[in-house]
Every structure is written in structure tokens, then in C-alpha cells.
Amino acid sequence: MQSGSLYKIGESDQRPWGTWHVLDMGDLHVVKRIVVNPGERLSLQYHNYRSEHWVAVSGQGMVELNGMERIFQYGDTVDIPLKATHRVSCVGDKPLVFIEIQYGEVLDENDIIRLGDDYNRV
Numbered sequence: 001m002q003s004g005s006l007y008k009i010g011e012s013d014q015r016p017w018g019t020w021h022v023l024d025m026g027d028l029h030v031v032k033r034i035v036v037n038p039g040e041r042l043s044l045q046y047h048n049y050r051s052e053h054w055v056a057v058s059g060q061g062m063v064e065l066n067g068m069e070r071i072f073q074y075g076d077t078v079d080i081p082l083k084a085t086h087r088v089s090c091v092g093d094k095p096l097v098f099i100e101i102q103y104g105e106v107l108d109e110n111d112i113i114r115l116g117d118d119y120n121r122v
Contacts, residue, residue: 006108013109016119017042018095030107036061036096041089043117050104050111052080057099060092072096085115 007030012021017040024031036042036059044064054063054077061072064087065080072078072088080086082104090096114122 006110015042016040018090020100023099025107028103028105028107030102032100032102034098034100036088036090036098038090038093038095041118042087043112043114043119043121044085044087045112045114046083046085047104047111048083048113049106049108050102051082052086052103053101054078054080054088055099055101057097059090059094059096061096061098062089062091064088072098087116 007022007025009022009025012019018035018037020035021033022030023033054072056072056074056076058074063070063072063078064085065078066084066086071091088096088098116122
């Protein structure tokens with residue numbers, strides 16, 4: 001895997017669960033705005049090359065981190081260490097919006113190791 005980031009500021013993608021949009025980036029970080037639609041969730045996953053820090057800005061979610069669950073809502077933060085299994089779901093009736101800061105030497109969508117997925121992407 002190549003070092004650095006393959007993202008570009010302004011890049012975005014539509015996923016089965018919602019959307020992401022790249023807000024900022026540097027040599028060893030990427031900042032994304034992530035929107036998870038009501039009733040949807042990301043895959044259960046981990047990363048070999050990056051850690052993440054999440055900050056909830058609206059909506060209500062549930063974070064699963066290494067098998068433990070907790071509510072994730074406005075102002076809450078979550079630190080996701082390298083190789084930690086994690087996922088987030090929107091449990092409210094409005095979209096969950098959070099800011100994700102990725103840290104690491106390789107920042108790339110290919111560094112998603114899916115362990116479980118509602119959309120058959122494993």
C-alpha cells in the first residue's frame with residue numbers, strides 16, 4: 001500500500017448507509033464529514049494503517065468499539081485505535097452527522113477490512 005493519502009479535498013462518495021465528504025487533509029491526516037441515514041449503519045471494520053477520532057455534530061447514533069456499545073450524539077467523541085473493530089449506526093429519526101479525523105501514514109479507502117456488513121460488501 002502506498003504511503004500518504006489518496007483523498008482530495010472536496011471528494012465525496014455516496015454509500016448504501018449515507019455519504020462522506022473530505023473537508024481537509026495534510027500529510028498524515030484527513031478530515032471527513034460523514035452522514036449516516038436513519039436506520040442505517042456502517043460495516044463492522046478495522047484499519048491496518050490508520051487511527052480515527054470522531055466528533056458527533058447532530059443526530060443520534062450508537063458506536064460499537066471492540067464489542068462494547070455506547071450512545072453517540074452531539075458533542076460526544078470517540079477515539080478508534082489502530083486495528084480496533086468498530087462501526088456506527090444511526091438510531092434516531094434524523095441523520096447522524098459526525099466529523100472523522102483519520103491519522104496515519106496511509107489514508108485510503110482500501111484500508112477498510114470489513115468483518116460484517118449489512119450491504120454484502122464483505
